[in-house]
Structures are given as structure tokens and as C-alpha cells.
Amino acid sequence: MKANIDLDVGSKTFASGLLPELIAALRRSHPGDLIAVVGAEKNIGTELETWCRFTGNALVESTVENDHGRWVFRHGTVPLESNRPVGSRLWLYTNFDCNLSCDYCCVRSSPSAPRRELGLARVKRIAREGAELRVKEIFVTGGEPFVLPDVGEILLACAAAAPTTVLTNGMLFAGRRIESLLALPRDRIVLQISLDSATPERHDLHRGAGTWMRTRQGIGRARAQGFRVRLAATVSSDREAEEFRRFLDEEQIAPEDRVIRRIALRGSATEGVALSRSDLVPEVTITAEGVYWHPVGAEDADLFVTRDIFPLAEAFAAVRRALEREGEHALKLARIFNCA
Ligand code: SF4
Numbered sequence: 001m002k003a004n005i006d007l008d009v010g011s012k013t014f015a016s017g018l019l020p021e022l023i024a025a026l027r028r029s030h031p032g033d034l035i036a037v038v039g040a041e042k043n044i045g046t047e048l049e050t051w052c053r054f055t056g057n058a059l060v061e062s063t064v065e066n067d068h069g070r071w072v073f074r075h076g077t078v079p080l081e082s083n084r085p086v087g088s089r090l091w092l093y094t095n096f097d098c099n100l101s102c103d104y105c106c107v108r109s110s111p112s113a114p115r116r117e118l119g120l121a122r123v124k125r126i127a128r129e130g131a132e133l134r135v136k137e138i139f140v141t142g143g144e145p146f147v148l149p150d151v152g153e154i155l156l157a158c159a160a161a162a163p164t165t166v167l168t169n170g171m172l173f174a175g176r177r178i179e180s181l182l183a184l185p186r187d188r189i190v191l192q193i194s195l196d197s198a199t200p201e202r203h204d205l206h207r208g209a210g211t212w213m214r215t216r217q218g219i220g221r222a223r224a225q226g227f228r229v230r231l232a233a234t235v236s237s238d239r240e241a242e243e244f245r246r247f248l249d250e251e252q253i254a255p256e257d258r259v260i261r262r263i264a265l266r267g268s269a270t271e272g273v274a275l276s277r278s279d280l281v282p283e284v285t286i287t288a289e290g291v292y293w294h295p296v297g298a299e300d301a302d303l304f305v306t307r308d309i310f311p312l313a314e315a316f317a318a319v320r321r322a323l324e325r326e327g328e329h330a331l332k333l334a335r336i337f338n339c340a
Contacts, residue, residue, distance in 0.1 A: 003036035031076035059274035098143030109143035152180030170218025198247035
């Protein structure tokens with residue numbers, strides 16, 4: 001990744017003069033600029049990531065080779081493009097276990113991950129209170145929601161409250177699960193199916209041998225049953241994103257049914273885009289453990305907001321308060337950096 005500023009810090013660490021170099025680089029760069037730190041001390045990566053989180057800069061790439069490391073961070077946070085009010089978009093993590101164990105899963109889902117179920121009773125209450133709070137859209141994710149025997153009832157409850165998108169790997173649309181699918185209202189439910197590449201190699205590399213073909217079959221089944229299908233790819237480079245875009249063009253997929261996102265350095269991922277809380281527009285996310293800031297780190301302590309899901313209005317208020325505190329924190333940092 002090309003940077004605006006290349007900073008060779010030699011063997012400096014945070015204990016031996018790295019911090020003043022970082023601050024000087026921030027002072028001669030602009031918000032949005034990329035700063036590459038090259039150093040002989042490979043262990044600074046972890047501390048650099050912590051420093052980025054605390055200072056509202058985002059570590060976006062890290063490469064460690066034999067005798068040196070290179071870390072690229074962005075000056076400042078991603079511009080907030082969204083004016084979406086907190087709570088208008090609601091995410092539900094229904095279970096956390098999954099039939100797959102993708103190597104970049106942001107919440108470490110897998111067949112052996114313990115099931116942490118939100119449960120139908122809580123989903124029904126969330127849907128009821130969410131409708132009263134005028135939630136505009138609900139996103140249901142698992143791990144893989146279709147491993148749950150009551151996934152149909154869960155999705156019906158959500159769809160009654162707001163248009164609902166269910167995130168799935170599309171591999172379980174058979175037997176009683178296809179029965180659950182068939183009962184769902186086509187005008188209220190969208191299936192967002194993960195497909196990482198136009199051909200099996202890259203998808204299977206991350207998700208397991210044979211998964212691309214089974215997902216393609218699942219997409220076909222869902223479409224044959226009249227569902228709107230959105231294709232979602234997780235990619236690790238601009239080149240992969242561009243390749244997938246060409247594939248979507250060939251398949252004539254409508255713009256609103258395309259999602260291409262980078263691997264996030266969270267959960268099982270060992271590389272990817274490091275996202276700090278200040279990089280993420282809050283999207284209220286509910287799991288069995290409580291309320292989180294954003295779905296991309298729905299088990300990470302830095303994105304945890306409150307254990308109390310109910311009343312839902314209070315959970316939304318807690319996220320709003322956290323957002324206000326985030327703003328105050330950013331202001332405070334700006335003052336710290338301006339004081340010299
Ligand atoms: S990325 Fe999705 S399909 Fe893969 S393990 Fe995680 S939840 Fe399952």
C-alpha cells in the first residue's frame with residue numbers, strides 16, 4: 001500500500017523515541033493521509049495498533065517480514081458518510097456457531113464455537129420494541145442463522161417489525177431448512193449470501209474446499225424460490241474487489257444487491273483492515289451477551305456498550321451516549337495535539 005509519508009524509525013520502540021516521531025508525522029500530514037512506519041523492531045506492531053485505537057487513527061495494513069516490519073496507518077478517522085440515526089439499523093447475532101470456520105471470520109464462528117443464542121423470545125421482544133422505536137431495517141446474522149431450528153420463526157418476527165436482511169453462507173437450504181425459507185415473505189426478507197470470488201479458488205481458500213460450489217447452488221435455490229439475493233464478497237485487496245466487480249457486471253447484479261468489503265482485522269483474521277471504534281458509524285448490534293457498537297466486532301471489549309438489552313429504547317440511548325462520549329474524546333485529543 002502506497003503511503004503519503006514514509007517514516008523509517010530504525011530500531012525505535014515506544015520506549016525509545018518512537019512516539020515523538022509519530023506525532024511529528026501527524027503534524028506534517030493531513031487527515032486522511034496514509035503514514036507508513038518502517039522499523040527493524042517487529043514487536044512494535046501490537047503497541048502501534050493500541051496507540052492507533054487510543055488516538056483515533058486507524059492501522060490499515062501491517063506486514064512483518066524477516067528483518068523488519070511495515071505498518072500503515074491513516075491520519076484520523078474515516079469520514080462519517082452516514083447520517084443514519086442510531087437505532088434505525090439494527091443487527092441481531094442469533095447464535096455465533098456456524099457450519100463453516102472461515103479464516104477471517106470477525107467473530108470466530110465455527111462448528112465448534114459454543115452456541116450463544118439470542119433466542120426466539122428475546123428476538124420477539126426486540127422486534128416488538130424495535131417497531132415502536134421505528135427501526136427501519138433489521139439485519140440477522142449468525143454465525144450461520146440457518147443452523148437454528150427456529151430460524152423461520154425468528155425471521156418472521158423480524159420481518160413483521162421491519163424489512164429484514166439475513167446474512168447466510170447459503171449452504172444449508174435443504175431439508176427442513178428449506179421449509180423455513182419457503183414460509184418467509186419475499187417482500188420483507190432479503191438473503192445476503194457470502195460469495196468471495198468469481199471462481200472457487202479464493203472463496204474455498206478462506207472458507208473450505210467445495211464451499212463455493214455449494215454456495216452457488218444455494219444462491220440458485222433461493223432465487224428459484226423468488227427471493228431477492230444480495231451477493232456479499234469479503235476481499236483482501238483492491239485487485240480482488242475489482243475482479244469481483246467484473247463478475248457482478250457479467251452476472252448483471254443490480255448495484256443495490258452488491259456488497260464488497262475488506263477483511264477486517266478482528267476475530268479470526270490475522271491480516272486485514274484494523275478498525276477502531278472511531279472508524280465505525282455505530283449500528284446497534286445485539287448478541288446474547290448484550291449490546292455492541294457495530295457488528296464487525298460483536299464480541300470485542302472495545303465495541304461493547306452495555307449488557308442490558310431491554311428496554312430496547314434504553315439500549316439505543318446507551319449507544320447514543322457512547323457516541324457523544326466518542327465525540328468529546330476526539331475533541332480532547334484534538335486539544336492535546338494542538339497544544340504545542
Ligand atoms: S464468516 Fe460467516 S460463514 Fe464464515 S465462519 Fe463466520 S459466520 Fe460462518
